[in-house]
Amino acid sequence: xxxxxxxxxxxxxxxxxxxxxxxxxxxxxxxxxxxxxxxxxxxxxxxxxxxxxxxxxxxxxxxxxxxxxxxxxxxxxxxxxxxxxxxxxxxxxxxxxxxxxxxxxxxxxxxxxxxxxxxxxxxxxxxxxxxxxxxxxxxxxxxxxxxxxxxxxxxxxxxxxxxxxxxxxxxxxxxxxxxxxxxxxxxxxxxxxxxxxxxxxxxxxxxxxxxxxxxxxxxxxxxxxxxxxxxxxxxxxxxxxxxxx
Amino acid sequence: xxxxxxxxxxxxxxxxxxxxxxxxxxxxxxxxxxxxxxxxxxxxxxxxxxxxxxxxxxxxxxxxxxxxxxxxxxxxxxxxxxxxxxxxxxxxxxxxxxxxxxxxxxxxxxxxxxxxxxxxxxxxxxxxxxxxxxxxxxxxxxxxxxxxxxxxxxxxxxxxxxxxxxxxxxxxxxxxxxxxxxxxxxxxxxxxxxxxxxxxxxxxxxxxxxxxxxxxxxxxxxxxxxxxxxxxxxxxxxxxxxxxxxxxxxxxxxxxx
Numbered sequence: 001x002x003x004x005x006x007x008x009x010x011x012x013x014x015x016x017x018x019x020x021x022x023x024x025x026x027x028x029x030x031x032x033x034x035x036x037x038x039x040x041x042x043x044x045x046x047x048x049x050x051x052x053x054x055x056x057x058x059x060x061x062x063x064x065x066x067x068x069x070x071x072x073x074x075x076x077x078x079x080x081x082x083x084x085x086x087x088x089x090x091x092x093x094x095x096x097x098x099x100x101x102x103x104x105x106x107x108x109x110x111x112x113x114x115x116x117x118x119x120x121x122x123x124x125x126x127x128x129x130x131x132x133x134x135x136x137x138x139x140x141x142x143x144x145x146x147x148x149x150x151x152x153x154x155x156x157x158x159x160x161x162x163x164x165x166x167x168x169x170x171x172x173x174x175x176x177x178x179x180x181x182x183x184x185x186x187x188x189x190x191x192x193x194x195x196x197x198x199x200x201x202x203x204x205x206x207x208x209x210x211x212x213x214x215x216x217x218x219x220x221x222x223x224x225x226x227x228x229x230x231x232x233x234x235x236x237x238x239x240x241x242x243x244x245x
Numbered sequence: 246x247x248x249x250x251x252x253x254x255x256x257x258x259x260x261x262x263x264x265x266x267x268x269x270x271x272x273x274x275x276x277x278x279x280x281x282x283x284x285x286x287x288x289x290x291x292x293x294x295x296x297x298x299x300x301x302x303x304x305x306x307x308x309x310x311x312x313x314x315x316x317x318x319x320x321x322x323x324x325x326x327x328x329x330x331x332x333x334x335x336x337x338x339x340x341x342x343x344x345x346x347x348x349x350x351x352x353x354x355x356x357x358x359x360x361x362x363x364x365x366x367x368x369x370x371x372x373x374x375x376x377x378x379x380x381x382x383x384x385x386x387x388x389x390x391x392x393x394x395x396x397x398x399x400x401x402x403x404x405x406x407x408x409x410x411x412x413x414x415x416x417x418x419x420x421x422x423x424x425x426x427x428x429x430x431x432x433x434x435x436x437x438x439x440x441x442x443x444x445x446x447x448x449x450x451x452x453x454x455x456x457x458x459x460x461x462x463x464x465x466x467x468x469x470x471x472x473x474x475x476x477x478x479x480x481x482x483x484x485x486x487x488x489x490x491x492x493x494x495x496x497x498x499x500x501x502x
Binding site for chain 1: 286287288289290293300302304306307308310327329331332333334335336339340342381383385387388389390
C-alpha cells in the first residue's frame with residue numbers, strides 16, 4: 001500500500017482494537033416508537049439507527065397496488081446531522097438505491113401474498129452514521145417487522161465485509177471504509193443461508209471473495225442471535241412477575 | 246397531512262371531560278405532560294437533543310460550516326431552521342419535501358430563536374462580508390402525539406445551548422461553545438369549546454378550534470407568537486394565554502437549566 005496509514009497492526013489489531021472477524025459492539029431494542037406498528041432502535045459501533053413499520057395498510061399511490069400480494073416500500077433516509085458534513089435533507093440517488101435493495105431483501109421473507117393490494121411501509125432513519133448504515137438499517141428493519149407481528153419466514157441479519165491493508169475485515173468502521181480497498185455488504189435468511197442482499201465495490205480476488213462471504217454469513221448468524229434476543233426482551237414476561245407466581 | 250379523523254364519540258368524551266376540568270390522560274387543563282430532555286446524543290452533530298413530551302418525540306441537531314454572509318447582514322452568522330415530518334412519526338405524515346405544516350413549524354420555532362437573540366449571531370462573524378458561521382438547525386419528528394411546536398422548540402434550544410462550534414476543523418482556532426444570550430421557551434395553548442388547555446395531545450389538537458403558540462424569555466417578555474387553526478380567541482383569552490405561557494415557560498426552563 002502506498003498510504004502510510006496502518007489499518008491492521010503487527011498483532012492483527014484494527015484501529016478500534018478489534019480482530020479481523022470481530023463485529024463492532026451492537027445493541028438492538030424492539031418496540032421503541034408508540035405510533036408505529038413495529039419499531040426498533042439499533043446501535044452498531046457509532047451508528048445509530050431507527051426503523052419503523054406501518055402496515056399492512058392501504059397502498060398509496062394506488063397504481064402501485066398488486067392484486068396478488070402486498071408490496072414492500074422501504075424508505076432509507078440519512079438525517080442531516082448524521083454525517084460530518086451536513087447532508088441536505090430529502091432523498092438522493094444513493095438513498096433511493098439503498099431503499100430499493102432493502103425493500104427487495106425484506107420482501108423475500110415477508111409472506112406478502114397474505115395481503116393483496118396492501119402496502120407494508122418500512123422507514124429507516126440514520127441518526128448517526130459511521131459506515132455500514134444500510135446493513136444496520138436492514139438488520140433493524142427486520143426486527144421492526146417482527147415487532148409489528150408481520151408474518152415472515154425469518155429475520156434478515158445484515159453486515160458488510162471489507163478489505164483494508166490487503167486484509168479482509170468484518171464490519172468496517174468509517175476510517176477503515178474511507179481507506180479500504182473493497183466493501184461487500186450482504187444479508188441472509190439465517191434458516192437457509194440464502195443471500196437476499198449483496199453488493200460489492202472495490203477489488204477482491206475470487207479467493208478473497210469466497211472467504212469474505214464465509215465470514216459475512218457467519219457474522220450474520222451472530223447478529224441473528226442479537227435480533228432474536230431483542231425480540232425476546234420485548235415480549236418476555238418480566239422476571240419480577242414470574243417470581244411473584 | 247391530516248387524513249386522521251377523531252370519532253364523534255371520542256370528540257364528545259374529550260369535550261365532556263373538559264367541562265369537568267379533566268382530560269383523557271388524567272391531566273388537568275393546565276398541566277404539561279412529562280417532559281424529558283437528553284442532550285449530546287449525536288456525535289456527528291455540533292449539538293443535539295432528543296425531547297419527549299409524553300409520546301411526542303423529536304430530535305434536533307445543529308450542524309455548522311463556514312460560508313459567505315448575506316449582503317444585507319455582512320457581519321452576522323446565518324441560522325437556517327428546517328423541520329422534517331417524516332412518515333416514521335405518524336401515519337398521516339408522507340415522504341416528500343416539507344409541506345405547509347412542516348414549514349410553519351420550522352418558521353415558528355425559528356422566530357422564537359431568532360427574535361429572542363438567543364444565538365449572538367454577531368459573534369459568529371469571522372471576517373465581515375466574507376466569512377461567517379452558518380448554523381443548520383434541523384429538527385426531525387420521531388413520534389407525533391400533538392404539540393410539535395413546543396417539543397421542537399425545546400429540542401432546538403437544548404441542542405443550541407450545548408453546541409460547540411467546530412472551529413478547529415476549519416483551521417479557525419479552538420472549538421468554542423455557541424454564544425448563547427438567553428433561553429426562549431415556547432408554550433402552545435389550545436382552545437376546546439371554551440376551555441384553554443396547555444400541551445395538547447394529537448386527539449386534543451384535532452378537536453380544538455384554535456391554538457396560540459407563545460415564546461417568552463426569562464424576563465417573561467414575549468419574543469414570538471403564532472395563532473393557528475380556523476377558530477378564534479377573545480382578547481381576554483389571549484392575555485390569559487400569554488400569562489400561562491410565561492408561567493409554564495418558567496417551569497420548562499427549569500428542566501433545561
